[in-house]
Amino acid sequence: MSPTPSPYGLRPAHPEDRLLLSRFLNNTAYSHRHLDWREPLEWLGRQPFVILEKNHEVQAILSCPAEPQEVGWVRIFAAGGNLSPAWAWNMLFERALSTLSAAPVKPTLVSLSLQDWYTDMLLANRFTHHQDIVVLAYDDPPPAVLQLGDGLVVREMHTPDLPAVVAVDNLAFESIWRMSEDDITRAYEKSTHKTVALLDDQIVGYQMSALSGFSAHLARLAVSPAFQHRRIGYRLLQELLEHFINLQGTWGVTLNTQDTNYASLALYQKVGFRLTGERFPVFVHPY
Numbered sequence: 001m002s003p004t005p006s007p008y009g010l011r012p013a014h015p016e017d018r019l020l021l022s023r024f025l026n027n028t029a030y031s032h033r034h035l036d037w038r039e040p041l042e043w044l045g046r047q048p049f050v051i052l053e054k055n056h057e058v059q060a061i062l063s064c065p066a067e068p069q070e071v072g073w074v075r076i077f078a079a080g081g082n083l084s085p086a087w088a089w090n091m092l093f094e095r096a097l098s099t100l101s102a103a104p105v106k107p108t109l110v111s112l113s114l115q116d117w118y119t120d121m122l123l124a125n126r127f128t129h130h131q132d133i134v135v136l137a138y139d140d141p142p143p144a145v146l147q148l149g150d151g152l153v154v155r156e157m158h159t160p161d162l163p164a165v166v167a168v169d170n171l172a173f174e175s176i177w178r179m180s181e182d183d184i185t186r187a188y189e190k191s192t193h194k195t196v197a198l199l200d201d202q203i204v205g206y207q208m209s210a211l212s213g214f215s216a217h218l219a220r221l222a223v224s225p226a227f228q229h230r231r232i233g234y235r236l237l238q239e240l241l242e243h244f245i246n247l248q249g250t251w252g253v254t255l256n257t258q259d260t261n262y263a264s265l266a267l268y269q270k271v272g273f274r275l276t277g278e279r280f281p282v283f284v285h286p287y
């Protein structure tokens with residue numbers, strides 16, 4: 001007698017699955033979504049994006065494509081209520097790992113966690129804690145203007161600035177936090193206030209932030225390493241606080257950084273941002 005075939009199967013997701021998956025995502029019992037510039041289904045067409053099906057019905061999905069090519073963040077994991085999320089994760093994850101391992105540049109596999117069940121599942125699957133994301137908030141009048149070096153100009157960022165902004169970003173951030181040109185372009189389009197700092201017409205720093213309801217969020221700040229410690233970061237922050245608090249009348253500004261990023265924590269606290277106490281762990285997988 002031949003064995004009964006398993007009703008479960010794995011397959012890559014494709015752009016044509018968008019409607020099917022958007023219906024599935026409306027009804028999931030477990031869902032982890034990365035804090036991302038793209039909606040989860042905007043990753044369709046990029047691999048690994050794996051679907052677990054039972055009798056051709058979607059049961060769970062996992063997407064962790066590399067972007068930029070050195071880092072693959074878990075962009076979405078979602079499972080329906082009819083099966084254990086840990087079991088679904090194991091099925092999907094093995095397939096995703098074999099795709100990542102076959103890439104010409106093997107990316108670091110990373111995940112943020114916003115929920116305890118997801119943290120427990122990552123820890124049970126060989127992920128190790130890398131650092132925490134911490135949240136800071138500012139709700140005072142803008143800080144004092146500090147004495148700055150000669151010739152620093154802060155002006156609005158424009159589309160032709162983006163290649164120079166990507167270059168600053170990639171020099172300033174550790175590899176897992178670097179953004180691709182595509183991600184920087186999306187961040188630029190979604191930000192309501194974005195500025196660059198120039199010395200001798202060269203872009204040496206930038207920030208991007210966005211108004212959201214009554215407050216604003218600083219999404220990105222970086223100063224090129226060769227130009228750090230000249231109060232360029234301070235000047236970018238001070239200008240954005242003036243913009244949001246004095247001109248836009250916002251109640252405050254929030255931001256996230258890593259608990260191990262001592263330079264940024266020192267800068268933000270010097271300006272007057274305070275830690276809110278919220279923190280979210282980041283995990284790395286040693287495959």
Ligand SMILES: CC(C)(COP(=O)(O)OP(=O)(O)OC[C@H]1O[C@@H](n2cnc3c(N)ncnc32)[C@H](O)[C@@H]1OP(=O)(O)O)[C@@H](O)C(=O)NCCC(=O)NCCS
Pocket residue numbers: 172173220221222223224227228229230231232233234235256257258261262263264266267268270
């Ligand atoms: C964080 C960062 C933007 C700071 O930019 P910067 O232009 O060098 O900072 P500033 O010169 O304006 O520093 C202002 C104050 O912040 C503090 N500070 C900044 N860098 C510091 C460091 N490495 N160590 C200790 N304190 C520091 C100091 O109090 C400093 O005041 P001072 O000038 O009176 O000493 C820069 O280090 C960077 O781009 N890092 C990588 C990207 C990043 O982490 N971005 C933020 C995370 S979301």
